[in-house]
Amino acid sequence: MLTIAIQKSGRLHDNTITLFKECGLIFDNGGHHRLKMQATNFPLQVLFLRDDDIPECINNGAVDAGIVGENVYKEKNKKLQIAEKLGFAKCRLSISLPKQKSYRTVKDLNNLKIATSYPNILRKYLKNKGVKATIHEINGSVEIAPGIGLAEAIFDIVSTGSTLLSNGLKEVEVVMQSEAVLVHHPKISQKKQQLLEKLLFRIRAVNKATNYKYILLNTPNSAIKKISDILPGMKSPTIIPLAEEEWSSIHSVIREDDFWEKIENLKKAGARGILVIPIEKMIL
Ligand code: PRT
Ligand code: ZN
Numbered sequence: 001m002l003t004i005a006i007q008k009s010g011r012l013h014d015n016t017i018t019l020f021k022e023c024g025l026i027f028d029n030g031g032h033h034r035l036k037m038q039a040t041n042f043p044l045q046v047l048f049l050r051d052d053d054i055p056e057c058i059n060n061g062a063v064d065a066g067i068v069g070e071n072v073y074k075e076k077n078k079k080l081q082i083a084e085k086l087g088f089a090k091c092r093l094s095i096s097l098p099k100q101k102s103y104r105t106v107k108d109l110n111n112l113k114i115a116t117s118y119p120n121i122l123r124k125y126l127k128n129k130g131v132k133a134t135i136h137e138i139n140g141s142v143e144i145a146p147g148i149g150l151a152e153a154i155f156d157i158v159s160t161g162s163t164l165l166s167n168g169l170k171e172v173e174v175v176m177q178s179e180a181v182l183v184h185h186p187k188i189s190q191k192k193q194q195l196l197e198k199l200l201f202r203i204r205a206v207n208k209a210t211n212y213k214y215i216l217l218n219t220p221n222s223a224i225k226k227i228s229d230i231l232p233g234m235k236s237p238t239i240i241p242l243a244e245e246e247w248s249s250i251h252s253v254i255r256e257d258d259f260w261e262k263i264e265n266l267k268k269a270g271a272r273g274i275l276v277i278p279i280e281k282m283i284l
Helices: 012-023 052-061 071-075 120-131 162-166 190-211 221-230 258-270
Strands: 002-007 036-038 044-049 063-071 081-085 091-098 113-116 134-137 154-160 169-178 179-185 212-220 239-240 247-255 272-278
Touching: 002 012, 002 052, 002 190, 012 190, 036 221, 044 052, 052 063, 052 071, 052 091, 052 179, 052 239, 063 071, 071 081, 071 169, 071 179, 081 190, 113 212, 120 169, 154 169, 162 169, 179 190, 190 212, 212 221, 212 258, 221 247, 247 258, 258 272
Parallel strands: 002 044, 002 063, 113 134, 113 154
Antiparallel strands: 036 044, 063 179, 081 179, 091 154, 091 169, 212 247, 212 272, 239 247
């Protein structure tokens, strides 16, 4: 059986459970204060841990794999492999200063005291940039450190930036981008590797689907070429004649990212009756 550690509660928990469900996994109900749960339709056991403990649990073989933020994976610096980036819990790790402080280059960080919960990532970054600063390690509420005179700068997770703003801080250096990742021990048995591959196949199908939409539209035949060029689709668009002469229906797949731009261009090219539908799974 494959064992995967996930966050017990917090920002990664709900998305991870949703992802497992979308992969078709059904779990026994371990109760509210559960430590683990087992899939009833896949040889998989899920352990609930604090995210900080997950890399070491994989490293020492207590579990085979886990889902954590890249920030935690990098900070813990264990010999693990990233199997897949999962696309949720996106954030960045940045250095921020009180907003009234002038800042031009990374050298302005020399001799500052920087508070963080990520000392290892910060140390590497500063060394790389040739900056000599003091790292002050604290757990939680890093953003208040400059205000109470504990440090002159902070290195912490930023998402919308509103925490920085409300604490009178400004982001001056983005050190890394992060998202949830599935990591695993570099040496797992062949049987477990196969199970992991099977699970990854499902995860990829689910994640691909959320990045794409299915699109149907009607077009005068004279505009088919123009519209097909806007819609490359997975291979090439499906074109079906309509009952009304000289009109066709085009079916294709478009990326979520450039969705609005594509829709505008399609309308300009003559498309009518555009329907956009979510895709549940996508296997190429
Ligand atoms: O209890 P446990 O140790 O398991 O959880 P935790 O408290 O350590 O972690 P949790 O649940 O807060 O976050 C888990 C992971 O989510 C992190 O390791 C990141 O990979 C990711 N993530 C994504 C975030 C954020 N976005 C985020 N915004 N983690 C924390 N924040 C915090 C940040 O610390 C700061 O205080 O939100 C604030 C900044 O947010 P904005 O939107 O104001 O910029
Ligand atoms: Zn944590």
